[in-house]
Amino acid sequence: MQVYEAPLRDMKFVLNELHADDGFGDLEAMAEFTPDLTEAVLEEAAKVAQEVLLPLNRSGDIEGCKLENGVVRTPEGFKQAYEMFREGGWCALASDPEWGGQGLPEAVNKLTEEMICSANLSFSLYPGLTHGATTAIEGYASDELKQFYLPKMVSGEWSGTMCLTEPHCGTDLGMLRTKAVPQDDGSYKLTGAKIFISAGEHDLTENIVHLVLARMPDAPPGVKGISLFLVPKYLPKDDGTPGPSNGVSVAAIEHKMGLKASATCQLNFDESTGWLVGKPHKGMEAMFTMMNTERVSVGIQGLGVGEIAYQSAVWYAKDRLQGRSLSGVKNPDGPADPIIVHPDVRRMLLTMRAYNEGCRALGAWVARALDAEKHSTDPEVKQRAEDFTALMTPVVKALFTDLGHESAQIAVQVYGGHGYIAESGVEQLARDARIAMIYEGTNGIQALDLVGRKMPAHMGRYLRSFFHPVAQFIEANKEDEEFGKMFEALEKAFGALQLSTGTIAQKGMADPEEAAAAATDYLRLIGLVAMAYTFAKASLIARARISEGVEDADFYKAKLATAQFFFDRVLPGATAAFLAIKSGKKSLMAMDAEAF
Incomplete structure (x- = not known):
């Protein structure tokens, strides 16, 4: 059963x-967004996630998207949910007010975003990709x-959308073949x-509106010859209403492992009219503006799935009766105890909880830096x-x-055999989560970006x-009597991280494969x-709040317990x-390719 209630208190x-x-x-530019206002926004977002999007998650997975006469139909209820989402202003939440956004x-x-991804990851991609595309357009x-x-x-x-990948090339975009031929009116005709x-x-x-990477006839080879173009599905009329088709057609929709309610398409561009975004042959710079925005958001997708997986597992562990507690019967009126009494089940639940709280804490730190980067x-x-977001973007994504x-x-493991059955709903979460480690640059590529560039x-x-x-922080608090360990x-x-940084820097200068191997x-x-840093900070705050006698002391006690588990396990x-x-790198690179 897919169980989700937005974790508003932790947020x-x-x-x-x-x-x-x-x-x-x-930040002066953000002064109007008081805690009362932002908390009200989060509470309304929670209602949308729980009441509108969550009920469509499993049904959307079962029905999937369908290609009919060149048009993709989303699952039942998605169009109505999107219209409600759009009319509520959720598409424009963080966009610039100059273009009609709310500027939050x-x-x-x-x-x-986390709440939307928890409730319905497939749905989240439709408005999410649009937000990324507007970032590139606004910047270039x-x-x-x-x-x-x-x-x-x-x-x-x-x-x-963002249109990068071609049948013969994925990450190595220098090999792409889509052509863009200049026209007398300043537009281009794209084919590919x-x-x-x-x-x-x-x-x-x-x-x-498709953002498409393509090559001009005079483009130099490799990634230095790629330009970015804006290509609408329909050519708009002067009044802004959609006009004739622009030669963009769907060859197929992909039959995927998960995200079945998200339309993943094969697109053909046949003399499609487009306009240059940014400078000629500098498309990667503009596209990476969108991709970096999307990479942080993809990381949030992972957190979103992790949260609904955790909550669903907790619900099942409290409901499922199986075996007796090793320390004595806990449910004397029933035939067995709920499985949450068992140490290994608790290990699994606490692991998920620690992952989610740690990622949410780190994600919030990066998001605050994004605001400072833009508005300070x-x-x-x-x-x-700027430095912090550049460093942490690949970390958040991967x-x-x-x-x-x-x-x-x-x-799935907490549910046991029932987790492997579709009706439980958690096997969908496992399938949906898998793609996030691949798209917007595989996690291996993120790691190479971290050590090779950042x-x-x-x-x-x-x-x-x-x-x-x-x-x-360590220097100021390491003598703390209660939290000394x-x-x-x-x-x-942290010392291991510093030593590793030096090791990689030293070895990598002499042999790039050493850095890549690490x-x-x-x-x-x-x-x-x-994550450890954020948990340690949270522990100090929790202790102070408990000593103050706050009403929700149980929240802070749970925070301390989760932090201790994180440090222990x-x-x-x-x-x-x-x-x-x-x-x-030695053991990684020693075997000949033919021996695999």
Whole structure:
């Protein structure tokens, strides 16, 4: 059974308490968004997620999308839900008011995204991709294109996509073949095929705006010859209403492992009219604006699935009677005890809970940096925020989706045989979660980005945006009598991260394969240290709140218990990652390819 109630109390904690001292708050541009206002927004978002989107999650998975006469039909109820979602202003939550958006902080927007992803991950992709597309258009398109397209996209009347992948190339976009031929009127005619296009065709909006990577006739080879184009499904009339078809057709919809209510399409562009976004041959720069936005959002997808998987597993563990507690009967009036009494079931549930709370805390920190990066008037704060988001974007994308998928698999295990049966609903979560580790750049690519680009950038400046606050926090609190062991564990894990950073930097300069061999373990290590830091901060706050005699002391007591479990059972994974990094590339690269 898919069980979900938005974790509003924890969301309010990470939004208003946990990161108050990070230096990214008190933004004048965000002053109107008081805690009362933002909490009201989250409460309304919870209602939409729980009452509108969650009931469509399993039925959408069963029905899926259908291609009929060149048009994709979304599952029953999706069109009505999208219209309600759009009319409620949820498409425009964090968009610029200049284009009709509400301009809310990303710190609030990301928590809202989490709720939507928990309730219905397939649905989340339709408005989510549009938001990413508007980011690229806003940053790089001409004023004329912005004025014409952004208001309708921000409102949700029109949707957006990103069209990168082709049948013969995925990550290696330098091999793409789609052509863009310039026309006398300044437009271009695009011809080519794209695959794996999420929300590439559907019946939710009256027009779809595709951002397409293609090559001009004079383009240099490789990624330096790629340009970005805006290509609408229908050519708009002067009054903004959809006009004739623009030569964009659907060859097929993909038959996927999960996300069956999300239309993933194969698209053909046949002399389709498009307009250049950004400079010629600089399309990757513009597209990465969208992709980086999407990568953080994909990380939130992992957290969203992890949360509904956890809640569904808790419900089942409290309801399912099986065996007796090893410490004595807990349900004397029943034939057996609920399985939540068993240590191994508790291990699974607490692992999921720790993953979710740790990811939510880290995600909120990154979201606050996104707000500071955009709105801070202090150059030093703005630079630190830019550095921090650059460093943490691959971590959020890869770590959150890894852990979200693991939580979904754990939920199946908690349900046992019933988890493997479709009617339970949790096997859908396991299927849906899997793609997030792949799209928007596989998690291996994220790790390579971290060690190859982000770690050495500006002589390690990005790393300092994270290392400095952690080091200062440890130094200020390591003598704490009650939490001394916790801070000792954090200090050791942080030391392992620092040593690993030096090892990779030294070996990688002489042999790039050494850095690549360590990349995935390094990403996991920095992610675990970041989560440990947030749990340690949360523990200090929880202790203070409990001593104050707050009414909801049980929330803070649970926070302390989860933090202790994290340090006891999850953070030791940092040692394993450190040892793997130290081992180097030798065992990875020793075997000849023919021997596999």
